[in-house]
Amino acid sequence: MKWFTISTSRHDTNKVVCGTHPLGGMPTNCRRRRRRSATALHDPNSGNDDQSLEFDIYPLSSYYFGSKDAFPSKYLTSADRVLRMKSNYAARGIRTCVEAVVLVELFKHPHLLLLQIRNSIYKLPGGRLRPGESDTDGLKRKLARKLSIIEDGDGSEWEVGECLEMWWRPDFETLVFPCLPPNVKQTKECIKVFLVKLPESRKFIVPKNMRLLAVPLCQVHENHKVWTKKIHLHGKYLGCSDK
Template identity: 35%
Template sequence: MVVNLYPISHYEFGPKETKVEKDSSVPAHFDRLREIFQKEGMRTSVAGVLLVQEHDYPHLLLLKKIGETFKNLPGGRLKPGENGRILNFHLFSMINYLIIGVLGYPNLLFVLLFFNLTEIEGLKRKLTSKLGPRLQNLVPNWEIGECVARWWRPNFENFMYPHCPAHIKKPKECRVLYMVHLSDREYFEVPKNLKLFAVPMFDLYDNAQAYGPVISSIPEQISRFEFRMNN
């Protein structure tokens, strides 16, 4: 799979209104996660892997809240209706039942597409919220590509794993990372209380202390792609 990367100088950046954070602290975040779990079950969140190139080398776009040190991928929590594992289960069952009637067996491709489509629409919404311009006609046509990884939070704590431990029957969160293919020129608007960084892959790799296990593993997870540096 070839991924086209363009110089960061091809992209324009402007400010927009401050993005109000729902959680004032890490304990507050897990308190809210606990409330969500009690009402809706496992939380599903999505994040975009947006790449640019500088000096013919891949860089990952990360957001950081002003006054904090930890950087994050653009994304966020899906609404209950955007989680393909919850929404429209009866519709999914009906359509697949019809497919079985025609083909004589369930269509695995349809199953995978069904589970991914609502996640993708949710990711587009979150990317627009975090990086999209206020003018609708300037919002990028987000091209969501391959699923890069799925991470699991077994308990109400910071630790996430690239697999769900066998003894955990009710994980608290699933975080899904998707490659986002950027066109050669875009205009982004960043909330005033956030800063956008282009971080080189060599700084991320095996650097969980600075970026956490999810982000620091991205260089390894995307090594299967071929990157084409466009100038």
């Protein structure tokens, strides 16, 4: 498993405001800017700065946010969800899901884009792979379906980068772990998290029964009671600091 750090390079400083921002209506004091932030991901254990992955993140105000028809509701109770997972596992074996870490800049601080469902569930954009589908193709398909106006496109507008981490579900319960427990021989689900780099501007079109939130990494790290364990640990692994 890889452990990553994220750092935002700055030539000036400003107060960091930690607060969740629903997208669609922009904050009144957030003006359109073209300045970009240079961001680096690296493995602290490698001891080699050449292994760093540097990329740009752009201001939230550079992007347009709209809505489209709501997705059909798939609400399931915990018991129903377990039964469905058992049925799918018996038919297809291990379930593989892919998720995207998408970062934007707001108030000079990296923010993580999360989907909010039914006002209580927060998820990284992504979903389950189809049989035989590659990680990259599957993630592009899911991003196009949930965040683009053209749902059945080829997903070429999404740049899927490096796999940041993998999570494992050893049984049919809700808990996932960043490493496979040694006593588990047949895991039930594997979740792969990829970095998705954004262009300088683009349109995000979100189903009406979902909300796209920009959450500062400091809040993701600190509010472990709000976010799931997996999302909370993104804020820990992607520790941010201004240079």
